[in-house]
Amino acid sequence: MQKSLHLDPAKCTGCLQCEMACSYEKLGEFNPSRSVIKVFTFHEEGRFAPYTCTQCDEAWCLRACPVDAITMDLTSGAKIVIDDKCVGCKVCTISCPFGTVNYVQETGKVAKCDLCGGDPECAKACPTDAITWIDANATGYDRMKAFAEKSLPSANTSA
Amino acid sequence: MSWTRKILRVNLTEGTCTPEPLNMEWAKQYLGQRGLATKYLVEETDPNVDALSPENLFIMATGPLTGTMASTGGRYSVITKSPLTGAIACSNSGGFIGNEFKNAGLDMIIFEGKSPSPVYLYIENDKAELKPADDLWGKSAWEADEMIHAKHQDPNIKIAVVGRPAEEGCLYSAVINDLHRAAGRSGVGTVMASKNLKAVAVRGTLGVGGVDQPQEFFEAVNAGKKVLADNAVTGEGLPAYGTQVLMNVINGVGGLPARNMRDVGFEGAENISAEAMNEPRASDGKPNLTTNGACFGCTIACGRISTVDKTHFSVKDKPQYHGASGGLEYEAAWSLGADTGVDDLDALTYVNFICNEDGLDPISFGCTVAAAMELYEEGQISNDETGGIDLRFGSAEALVACVEAVVSGTDFGKTLGMGSKLLCEKYGKPELSMTVKGQEFPAYDPRGIQGIGLAYATSNRGACHLRGYTIASEILGIPVKTEQADSDGKPELVKAFQDATAVVDSAGLCVFTTFAWGMEDIAPQIDAACEGDWSIDKCLEAGERIWNMERQYNNAAGFTADDDTLPKRLLKEAIKSGPTEGQVSKLGEMLPVYYEVRGWTPQGVPTAETLSRLGLS
Helix, strand or coil: CCEEEEECHHHCCCCCHHHHHHHHHHHCCECHHHCCCEEEEEHHHCEEEEECCCCCCCCHHHHHCCCCCEEECCCCCCEEECCCCCCCCCHHHHHCCCCCCEEECCCCEEECCCHHHCCCHHHHHCCCCCEEEEEHHHCCHHHHHHHHHHCCCCHHHCC | CCCCCEEEEEECCCCEEEEEECCHHHHHHHCCHHHHHHHHHHHHCCCCCCCCCCCCCEEEEECCCCCCCCCCCCCEEEEEECCCCCCEEEEEECCCHHHHHHHCCCCEEEEECCCCCCEEEEEECCEEEEEECCCCCCCCHHHHHHHHHHHHCCCCCEEEECCHHHHCCCCCECEEECCCEEECHHHHHHHHHHCCEEEEEEECCCCECCCCCHHHHHHHHHHHHHHHHHCHHHHHHHHHHHHHHHHHHHHHCCCCEECCCCEECCCCHHHHCHHHHCCECCCCCCECEEEEECCCCCCCCCEEEECCCCCCCCCCCCHHHCCCEECCCHHHHHHHHHCCCCCCHHHHHHHHHHHHHHCECHHHHHHHHHHHHHHHHCCCCCCCCCCCCCCCCCCHHHHHHHHHHHHHCCHHHHHHCCHHHHHHHHCCCHHHCCEECCEECCCCCCCCCHHHHHHHHHCCCCCCCCCCCCHHHHCCCCCCCCCCCCCCCHHHHHHHHHHHHHHHHHHCCCHHHHHCCCHHHHHHHHHHHCCCCCCHHHHHHHHHHHHHHHHHHHHHCCCCHHHCCCCHHHHHCCCCCCCCCCCCCCHHHHHHHHHHHHCECCCCCECHHHHHHCCCC
16 A cells, blocks of 8 residues: 655644654754755744645656656655765756755755655654655545535434 | 753854853753753852843853754753842743754853944854844844844744843843743843843754664653653643643632732633633634644644734734734733733733733733732822823723833833832832742742742742742642642642752753653653763752752842742732632741751751752852
8 A cells, every 4th residue: 555644734733843853864863954844834824834745656856857866666656866866956956846855055965755765754753643644545534524524414403 | 962062152242252162061960951051150150240231141051952852852041140130040932943053053152241232143053143233223022033034034043032121121021032932031131132132043954963872762752752642731731722721720729819919819710711712702703822833842732823803902903913923821811911900812912922022021021010000009100100001900901001111111111111029119019019039920829829839939030930830739730739728748849849840941841841741751861862870860969959059149149048938918918718718828837848858057058968969069
C-alpha cells in the first residue's frame, strides 16, 4: 500500500516539532531553518498550516532536472534528490508549482522532502495529528466523514 | 552538551559586540537561563546598583534544552535587577525567539552600560551589530517589529522589543517577543529601554546539536511527551481552555480576589472565563477564542488566539484591532477583570492586545488600575487628576481609558506607570497597595489559599505565582492534594515547589509542564542532553542553590525578613463571604517554619552550613 503525508491545518498549533524532527533526521541537529516541512503562521487569522512536498506522480521537479538528480523511490513514491548528482542549477525550484523544493546556500544543492525512506519523522513528532502518514487513497476520508456526519438525520426527527 | 558554550557580550556604552566562551564550571552548578544568568549578574554587579543605571546588567538567556525537541523547549528569560522591586528579576517567555538565539549559536547575551542613542541589536548567526534605532524610538512594540522585519526583508527574524511606556519609564514594562509573548514581570522592559536598547532581532540557522546522549535523550523526551498528552490538565484542559480553565475553578473554591483584593469572589467571573471565551457572540456568531497556539516546541499548546467583537466600543473605529492576536490568559483576565471589577470580555481582550502591543505587564497594570480605582472611590484621586476618567470599579470604559493613557503617556498615564506601590504612597495610602516587595499580586487570594500566601511573601521577585505554584497541590491535587485552608506542611510544600521551579526555569522548559511532570520526568531529559550528572537529586540541589543565590542577592540589596510579608488587608481583614469566609492569611505561623526548612536563620539569612552544603559563599 502506498502511503501519503496527510496535512490537516485545522489541527496544527504551530509548535514546530515537525521541523525539528525533519532537520534532526537529515542533519543530526535541531535546525528548523533547514527543515523541508514548513509550518506557516497566519497571525491575523489565527491559523497555522504545515506544508511540504506532495510527491506528484508526474513530478515537475523530476522532469525539469537537467542532470537526472531527482529520482523516484519505488517503494515510498518519494521524489528524492541525489546530492552527488545535483549541480545546484535551481531549475527544479522554478518548475515546482508548490515551492516545496528549495535551494540550500549551505550545501549548494537543493533539498526537498524524501519521506524519510517511507517512515516520515514529522508525522511521528506531530503531537496533534495535524501531520499523519496514511493510505494514499484515503487522504480525503476524514473530511468526507465530517460531511457525512452533517448529512445524518438528527435523532429527534427520525420516524 | 546542549549548551552552545558561547555568550555574546554587548557593551552598549562602547558599541561593541564580543563573543566569549560560556563559563562551564558555572553551567554545571547553575544549569542555564535563570540560574546561570543570575550567577553572571551576581558575579558582575553590585546588588545596590540603581536598576535603571548603566551599571545594571540586562541579560537574555536560554537553557540547555531551549531549541531541542524536549516539549516546551523554547523558553528564554530576561535577568536583571528590577526597577519595580529593587530585587532580582527573572522574567520568562515562550514564543520563538529562544530557539532563534540558540540557533544563532548563543546561550546568552549580556548587555552592559548604556547606549548614547537608541539602538537595536541585530544578530545573524556569527554576525552581531548594534544599529541605529532613532526611527524605532517612540513606536509601539508591534510597529517596531514590523519596521525591523521590513528593514531586513526577512520574515524569519525573531524580535524582542519594548514599547513606548518602557521608554517613558513605566515601571512594569515588559519585553515583547513574537508580537504576543512577553518577558512580562518586574519591569524588565524598563531596564532594556533605560539602556537605549529598543529591540533585539535575531536570525539563527546554525542548528542546535551536540546532544550528549541522543538515544537516551529521545527516549526521555518521548516519554515526557506521552506523560503530557495523557494528563488531563496538559493533554485536555490547557489546550482547550488555556490557563483560563482556572477562572471558574478558583472562584468556586473562594480563592478569587476582586476589586483590589477588597473582596474574595467575583460575581462576573463566568463572563470572563474560558467557557465565555468559547461562546459564540451575538454580533457575528464567532467566539472570542479563534484557536489555541503553541510556543516553540510545545506539545501542550495552551496559548489563546482571540478576536475582539468588531462592534465593541473599544475597537469600533479601530480596524487594526479586528484581527486575531494573543488572547486572555488567566492571570491577565483576573487582574484586568476581577481585580478592577470589570466583567466585559471584549474590553479585557482589547486591553490585553494593547498590553502586548506596547509592552505592559497586564498583571501589574490591572492591579495598579485596581488600586487607583480604590483611591478614586475613597476620594484620594480626583477627576481632574485622572484627566476626566470616571475611575470606578466595574467600569470597562475606565479600564480602556487607563491603558490608552499609559501607552500615550498622559500625566495620569505616567502616574499609573509608577505601579501600585508608588501610586498608593503618592496618595498617602500605602496600605491599599496589594504588592509584595513592590510587585503586584497574581490571581489567587492568600487568605483563601494558605500556601500561595507564603509563596508570595518569600518569592525572590516579589508577589508571583510562578516561583512556587502551590495552587497545583492546594486546589488541583498535583502531585498530591493538600487542604487550601491548612498552614501545616505548607512551608515544606513551598520550598519543594520553589526549588523544582528554579530547575525548570533554568533548563529552557515551561513551568506548565509541571502540571504533569515531576522531577522524575524532567531530570532524565536534562541528564541525557547535558554533560555532567543531572540526577533528580542533583537537579533539585541546583534548584535550591539557585534559590539561595537569589536570596543572597536580595539580602545584599537591602531586603530583610520584614519584606517577606503581605499587605495588612490579607493578614487582618477576614474574607467577608463565600466558601472561605472568615479566613485571613496565617503567614505568621508559616514563615518561621519556612526559614527553618530552608536552613536560614530566624532573620531569613541562609546559615553558613546551608551555604556550604550548596557550594555558595
